[in-house]
Amino acid sequence: MDIQKISVIGGIGKDGIPEKVTRFDLKMGDIVSIVGPTGCGKTTLINDIELFANKNTPSERKILINDEPIPDDFSFDPSKHPIALISQHTNFLSDLPVGEFLEIHAKIRGAENIEQMINETLNFANQLTGEAIIKETAMTELSGGQTRSLLIADAVIIGNSPIILLDEIENAGIHRTKALKLLKKYQKIFVFVTHDPRIALLSDFRIIMKNGAMQKMITTNEEEKWAALGLKKIDDVMLEFRKFIRAGEEITDNVFNEQISGLASSYQLYLKKRKLFLNKKTA
Numbered sequence: 139m140d141i142q143k144i145s146v147i148g149g150i151g152k153d154g155i156p157e158k159v160t161r162f163d164l165k166m167g168d169i170v171s172i173v174g175p176t177g178c179g180k181t182t183l184i185n186d187i188e189l190f191a192n193k194n195t196p197s198e199r200k201i202l203i204n205d206e207p208i209p210d211d212f213s214f215d216p217s218k219h220p221i222a223l224i225s226q227h228t229n230f231l232s233d234l235p236v237g238e239f240l241e242i243h244a245k246i247r248g249a250e251n252i253e254q255m256i257n258e259t260l261n262f263a264n265q266l267t268g269e270a271i272i273k274e275t276a277m278t279e280l281s282g283g284q285t286r287s288l289l290i291a292d293a294v295i296i297g298n299s300p301i302i303l304l305d306e307i308e309n310a311g312i313h314r315t316k317a318l319k320l321l322k323k324y325q326k327i328f329v330f331v332t333h334d335p336r337i338a339l340l341s342d343f344r345i346i347m348k349n350g351a352m353q354k355m356i357t358t359n360e361e362e363k364w365a366a367l368g369l370k371k372i373d374d375v376m377l378e379f380r381k382f383i384r385a386g387e388e389i390t391d392n393v394f395n396e397q398i399s400g401l402a403s404s405y406q407l408y409l410k411k412r413k414l415f416l417n418k419k420t421a
């Protein structure tokens with residue numbers, strides 16, 4: 139099936155009241171975030187998408203592909219299912235070595251250059267993790283972050299799924315903005331459930347959830363994109379401190395001052411650029 143567009147038609151929240159967002163569309167290349175407090179229904183929303191809900195789930199949402207609902211008796215060939223869901227809880231499944239797991243998947247998908255595909259997948263995954271994943275390691279022995287990095291890489295490269303749903307990858311300690319950057323190169327639909335303001339602001343739009351319902355939809359404008367850049371500076375400093383801590387170093391006055399004054403001066407520069415840009419726009 140050639141997917142150009144997926145639409146989510148709003149249903150009801152936990153209290154049975156219709157959702158305020160009555161519809162949103164996802165086109166190839168779109169990156170979307172789902173945000174909101176714990177228990178507000180974020181996972182439920184992406185599960186509805188994965189299931190191609192057709193008013194047959196508690197939320198009564200309807201998913202359309204290219205403006206058409208999926209017939210009830212329709213079933214995808216599992217090896218060609220267009221949606222990959224990287225879920226919040228990934229306790230593994232298989233004690234095969236990583237290399238064999240990927241090989242089987244590549245064969246099911248009918249890939250030609252299996253060896254090359256496996257290497258590409260590992261290479262992608264290893265850009266997201268701290269400790270490299272090795273082909274010989276059993277899937278069950280990977281850490282949470284390694285597992286999810288591998289599943290993302292597998293979905294993008296071997297699965298070549300047009301729609302990829304990611305549930306809170308930030309908690310797995312993977313390099314999330316690098317992930318976003320890598321993923322942007324692929325013309326796919328990415329839906330992130332996230333508590334990370336940077337992922338939300340790097341998305342094309344975000345859906346705000348409350349009490350099981352889609353409450354609001356915000357498109358990321360120029361001002362917010364600048365805010366994302368400013369947050370990156372703060373995030374980068376946090377990452378530097380994390381590196382120091384991980385390496386067993388002490389955060390002395392010197393180390394602290396050096397990092398913070400570096401942030402201060404690069405922030406001055408950023409604020410100037412931002413002002414110039416935003417003034418130009420209003421002038």
Ligand SMILES: Nc1ncnc2c1ncn2[C@@H]1O[C@H](COP(=O)(O)OP(=O)(O)OP(=O)(O)O)[C@@H](O)[C@H]1O
Binds near residue numbers: 150151174175180181
């Ligand atoms: N529209 C809805 N109608 C009925 N029940 C719902 C609806 N949305 C969510 N729920 C129920 O609310 C509970 C919490 O939802 P969910 O797990 O999706 O929240 P979450 O935002 O993913 O939470 P967390 O941040 O902890 O992962 C679940 O039991 C789910 O079935």
Ligand SMILES: [Mg+2]
Binds near residue numbers: 180181182305
């Ligand atoms: Mg959840």
